[in-house]
Amino acid sequence: MYIIYYVLLVLVFTIEYVSTVEETLLKMSKEERMSLREESRQMFYHAYDAYMDNAYPADELMPLTCKGRWRGVTPNRGDLDDVLGNFSLTLVDSLDTLVVMGDFQEFSRAIKLVISDVTFDHDIIVSVFETNIRMLGGLLSAHVLATALKNDVPALQWYKGELLAMAEDLGRRLLPAFNTSTGIPHGRVNLRNGIKGLSESRETCTACAGTMVLEMAALSRLTGQPIFEQKAHKAMDRLWTIRHRSSDLMGSVLNIHNGDWVRKDSSVGAGIDSYYEYCLKAYILLGDEKYLVRFNRHYNAVMKYISRGPIMLAVHMHRPHLQSRNFMDALLAFWPGLQVMLGDVRPAVETHEMLYQVMQRHTFIPEAFTSDFQVHWGQHPLRPEFLESTYFLHRATGDEHYLQVGKMVLKALQQHTRVPCGYAAVNDVRTRVQEDRMDSFVLAETFKYLYMLFGEDKDLPVNLEEYVLTTEAHFLPLSLATDGLSAPYLNLKFDDDEDKYKKVCPSTSSLVTQHLREPMRQMLGSTAARPPARLLPLNDPRQIDALSNMGISVLTLPDGRVQLLYTTNTASPPRDAAEGLTFMREMSKWSTLSDMENGVVAAGIKINDKIFPAGPAQFGREITGSDRYVGTPVTVDPIDACSDITNAKEVAGKFALVGRGQCTFAEKARHIQNAGATFAIVLDNVKDSSHETSTLFAMSGDGKDDIDIPAVFLYSQEGLYLTQALRENPALSVTIGELHSMKQEYENACDNDNCEPVTNAKTQPGDKESLNHLRKVLSKLVVQFELSVANEEPSLKSYIENSQDLHVPRDKIVNEDACDQNVSTASKDVKEESEKNEFGDF
Ligand SMILES: *[C@@H]1O[C@H](CO)[C@@H](O)[C@H](O)[C@H]1NC(C)=O
Numbered sequence: 001m002y003i004i005y006y007v008l009l010v011l012v013f014t015i016e017y018v019s020t021v022e023e024t025l026l027k028m029s030k031e032e033r034m035s036l037r038e039e040s041r042q043m044f045y046h047a048y049d050a051y052m053d054n055a056y057p058a059d060e061l062m063p064l065t066c067k068g069r070w071r072g073v074t075p076n077r078g079d080l081d082d083v084l085g086n087f088s089l090t091l092v093d094s095l096d097t098l099v100v101m102g103d104f105q106e107f108s109r110a111i112k113l114v115i116s117d118v119t120f121d122h123d124i125i126v127s128v129f130e131t132n133i134r135m136l137g138g139l140l141s142a143h144v145l146a147t148a149l150k151n152d153v154p155a156l157q158w159y160k161g162e163l164l165a166m167a168e169d170l171g172r173r174l175l176p177a178f179n180t181s182t183g184i185p186h187g188r189v190n191l192r193n194g195i196k197g198l199s200e201s202r203e204t205c206t207a208c209a210g211t212m213v214l215e216m217a218a219l220s221r222l223t224g225q226p227i228f229e230q231k232a233h234k235a236m237d238r239l240w241t242i243r244h245r246s247s248d249l250m251g252s253v254l255n256i257h258n259g260d261w262v263r264k265d266s267s268v269g270a271g272i273d274s275y276y277e278y279c280l281k282a283y284i285l286l287g288d289e290k291y292l293v294r295f296n297r298h299y300n301a302v303m304k305y306i307s308r309g310p311i312m313l314a315v316h317m318h319r320p321h322l323q324s325r326n327f328m329d330a331l332l333a334f335w336p337g338l339q340v341m342l343g344d345v346r347p348a349v350e351t352h353e354m355l356y357q358v359m360q361r362h363t364f365i366p367e368a369f370t371s372d373f374q375v376h377w378g379q380h381p382l383r384p385e386f387l388e389s390t391y392f393l394h395r396a397t398g399d400e401h402y403l404q405v406g407k408m409v410l411k412a413l414q415q416h417t418r419v420p421c422g423y424a425a426v427n428d429v430r431t432r433v434q435e436d437r438m439d440s441f442v443l444a445e446t447f448k449y450l451y452m453l454f455g456e457d458k459d460l461p462v463n464l465e466e467y468v469l470t471t472e473a474h475f476l477p478l479s480l481a482t483d484g485l486s487a488p489y490l491n492l493k494f495d496d497d498e499d500k501y502k503k504v505c506p507s508t509s510s511l512v513t514q515h516l517r518e519p520m521r522q523m524l525g526s527t528a529a530r531p532p533a534r535l536l537p538l539n540d541p542r543q544i545d546a547l548s549n550m551g552i553s554v555l556t557l558p559d560g561r562v563q564l565l566y567t568t569n570t571a572s573p574p575r576d577a578a579e580g581l582t583f584m585r586e587m588s589k590w591s592t593l594s595d596m597e598n599g600v601v602a603a604g605i606k607i608n609d610k611i612f613p614a615g616p617a618q619f620g621r622e623i624t625g626s627d628r629y630v631g632t633p634v635t636v637d638p639i640d641a642c643s644d645i646t647n648a649k650e651v652a653g654k655f656a657l658v659g660r661g662q663c664t665f666a667e668k669a670r671h672i673q674n675a676g677a678t679f680a681i682v683l684d685n686v687k688d689s690s691h692e693t694s695t696l697f698a699m700s701g702d703g704k705d706d707i708d709i710p711a712v713f714l715y716s717q718e719g720l721y722l723t724q725a726l727r728e729n730p731a732l733s734v735t736i737g738e739l740h741s742m743k744q745e746y747e748n749a750c751d752n753d754n755c756e757p758v759t760n761a762k763t764q765p766g767d768k769e770s771l772n773h774l775r776k777v778l779s780k781l782v783v784q785f786e787l788s789v790a791n792e793e794p795s796l797k798s799y800i801e802n803s804q805d806l807h808v809p810r811d812k813i814v815n816e817d818a819c820d821q822n823v824s825t826a827s828k829d830v831k832e833e834s835e836k837n838e839f840g841d842f
């Protein structure tokens, strides 16, 4: 089997060939795999020993200066330091990695150190989220594993649950954070004083509030104290109620006191990531179906709005068709692993492959990168997420490609980050300058996943299928779903039908082997876990579907260009993949053609002595051949012409100048026609756009046939030229016709003169036949994408403002059912409006 991992990136005006990695998938020999496993183990110990010898009991090791990082002693790094609580963070976080390595002696010794040295009664403000996932998770995992192994491992027989008592102490110190009217926890808490005297921060991130429930539930069930779990469930319940009611997406930052969103951008990366993860894992660990229902809703939303082939966008939760930023962050690399857990392997393969491209290009995955894979933020603190996904994909597919990926990560770590005293974070992947920083997750996760990838699950001292790995790769036992279970926190419906019970409470065996994933997929419903047709927002689903089957994803860059991304291995069946490649080749040919040739018969507008290309309309009178329209432009009021024209008197008989946006082109033309104008000239609302940098397109109609007047579209720079000319001469008369014919006429008129046409249409290569079909497809795509992007900027503010109105007043929320009913009508309005704004503007 020779799969070619092959990515072609085509921008409409530039063709960028990213990389072709032909990996004849060398089967990795058992010896090589074992030696990589051994190397991973040594990497872990190199870091662990460096920490123990030079930093312990400090929270972290500083690998360049080779000493401990102490809160309040080492220069403050701001929020980053909120992980430090003077509680030997790195050791606690590393405990279960020692188990994974089978090093029970050191595990036993380390637990004893934790028991004797680590205390929590410090006047230190820590991050609730980080303390929960790293410290509480680390303590619980070590406790669970020590307890499970105790009978078989002599070195652990002394253990009597001391870590659990410590976990309970720590858990109680986190509880005050939940003392808010919403139940959504504060982002930070003072280990000694709770939230008393805490400088008021009202904001927290979605992931921060929504990544508590696994550890808290484990703590409750292991100690028999329901309070922890109750608090965490309540926070999850509240988060669920504030999801966007029509998109089912979450924002990234919220106000803990009233549950209002502070930042509404929605992605699967930073700020949100592990909230989604915990919805699914709460279901897996606790068997509570409500979490599965929630996860499915979120998952479908993510696949609908955020996933674009391999790319994961960030969108506005309330305007999910609008991209909110054009970069992705490294944290989203966990997502493919989560998809594998779901059994949705194909999109996981795609996104992982995209990340692999990023990694190959920059050696490491930078903290943030753009959708054309440029570095946005260059840091790389040796994060584990990509390895985590690599591990799960390898287990799910058995594809040795993932071992090769892991090997490449390992070599990069060795070559660029290993220092005499541990492993140093990369400050900028472009320069590979190092940073005096080694986060605890490097030991808790990065080396753990690396080791597990090259190892085999059967070599682990515990059966992985009996555990859920938390977001920090700590082990929590699936037996929690039934052990220590009592009524207050959950009502599992037991059923006589054993099969049905299995479906309600899947074992994580589904995490690892393909045949066991099958039932899970069925359970989720054949459609539930499948992504809806990619690129659904587009008008012609079949078109896009066809492209997607050919392995081509389409997305827009912030400047309005369309980017096509082609991956062979995402195309199904191979025949389609071949077509995809042909399509991409034609595309690249096409992309060298000019506006005039891209399938749109361009119009031209002559202003003074210059001719500019203009986009035609698919409605109104067609502008052909020798047609010439001559008139004086007048600006209409309102400028967007989305309602009746108030200055009809001035406009009648003239050419109406109108701004793009707010309503459809056809609606504008209708109002203008009613006002008696003879022509509609629509000016772009994207600053500085010009026909030289953006493809011309035809303004689409709405299927009605009632518009008679012709219309053209001008990009901003041409529009600016026109409005300036008008300012100088309000009686200015312009001529509009078909560009090609105008240009000819103009050139003829200029024969032997030295007048210089502005348009610089190149002479065209022939080969039009074969490109006809392509152009049709493309002009359509370009139109659609151009528009969905072009609408974004100017109206963004009003979208955000409007969205306030779209929320259901909180005091009306009695319970979810009642609320859902009322929202269903509200969300319908929202939807209609959003469709109007985004896609009507054709
Ligand atoms: C943490 O512990 C160190 C060493 O005992 C101490 O110097 C430092 O002040 C403590 N930090 C805080 C914030 O209490």
Ligand SMILES: *[C@@H]1O[C@H](CO)[C@@H](O)[C@H](O)[C@H]1NC(C)=O
Binding pocket: 176, 179, 194
């Ligand atoms: C919770 O907050 C209320 C009001 O701010 C306060 O009266 C109460 O003591 C707090 N409870 C805890 C456990 O901190």
Ligand SMILES: *[C@@H]1O[C@H](CO)[C@@H](O)[C@H](O)[C@H]1NC(C)=O
Binding pocket: 812, 813, 814, 815, 818, 819, 822
């Ligand atoms: C839902 O709408 C109905 C009718 O408009 C109203 O009577 C009811 O109070 C609303 N319920 C909620 C929870 O807002």
